[in-house]
Amino acid sequence: MFWRKDGQELHEDVDHGEILPNHDGTFQMRVDLNISSVKPEDWRRYDCVFQLYGVEDIITKLDETVIRTNCVIAAVSLLAAILMAVTGFTVLKKKKAPDHSSELSEKLHPET
Template sequence: MDQRLKQAVSPHQISDIISLMRKSVHISQTISGCQWDETTGDIFGLWRYGYDGEDLVAFDFKTSTWVRMRPEAFMFKLKLDTDIDSKQHHNFHTLVCPGWLKNYLSYGKNILQRKVSLLQKSSSSPVSCFATGFYPNKAVLFWRKDGDDLHDNVEEGEILPNPDGTFQKSSDLDFSSVRPEDWGKYECVFQLSGLNDDIITKLDQSGIRSNSGKTETRSDGVCV
């Protein structure tokens, strides 16, 4: 999982870069961020400077030194190696940034759990498992019984865009032949790219939102 943070380049660093090359127009770029592998727990920092669309120097987090990507960056690399902020930035990329990523992942999962719901037009209508407000659009929504995927009596909806740039998807289950005592065997599963844990919603009558036959259009365009 990646997060890239823009950082300002100090004036003396900009002048050093410009002195390396003589052109009429110059573009100075900085990429700073981290990567956390949720499965292995490995953490990788990312910190590099670019010039005119090409990598100039990159920070080696194993040796805490800068590596020049172009011969012209030799003096710039030496100055960065003596930068008193290097240790502070190293801690940011390997400690602070991964902590942010873990928090964002937790927040995102909590929000998703509130955005997956069961809807029903009337007591005789299919139950629709509805997920909305998720991003990206690489998501799967399906029903299963006793841990096995269900295909019979299930109507899958397409992933549709919301006005705010997020997405929505529904999956309808016709449970007219399901006995009340078997309801607990059914559950709706939502899987989103980037999240390892599934969002599971049990088929529970008390958790179904219904308007007793009245049809109304919600703000997100879904009729219930």
């Protein structure tokens, strides 16, 4: 698997991830293209090529509608961090709150 621009294989701004096994005996791989310096109007010049022995190349054009960006991951991570902070603050606040249940019990049942 590799990225091309205008039909030429790219080596710059390309990160080849690990080849990882799946539970069913197949494998998965990832090749990331850093598009931060690519103008949106030039995206049509890029494509990803997947080659498998005995099968015709599978070519996927760079398309904004199917790109997963780090912005989405960052937003989800930030939301999770905020949720954890709020939960932690609530739990800490409850632990530090004075326990008035024994005083109330004494007032209701002074003979015990």
